[in-house]
Amino acid sequence: MKKSINQTIENPIPEKPIQYRLKQASCITVESALRNKVNLNISWYDVHGDEQSQKYSISAGSVIEL
Numbered sequence: 574m575k576k577s578i579n580q581t582i583e584n585p586i587p588e589k590p591i592q593y594r595l596k597q598a599s600c601i602t603v604e605s606a607l608r609n610k611v612n613l614n615i616s617w618y619d620v621h622g623d624e625q626s627q628k629y630s631i632s633a634g635s636v637i638e639l
Contacts, residue, residue: 591615592630595639599624609633 580624595601597617604612616626631637 589627591631593636594627594629597638601639604628 581628589614591613594615594617598615600616602614602616604614606612611631613629613631614626615629616624619625
């Protein structure tokens with residue numbers, strides 16, 4: 574008797590540089606700003622219209638362009 578196993582492999586969101594995600598962003602949320610680090614959550618809509626998000630940590634002194 575054979576058992577079949579259904580496995581679901583989720584495709585993770587490919588890691589992209591923050592500048593790339595900022596250009597796509599529909600929403601940028603500052604999740605925390607502690608000591609010398611700021612944590613951001615950047616959301617955007619993919620080609621299928623589904624909302625995606627990715628978290629980034631930025632060190633003190635970093636410069637990003639919006």
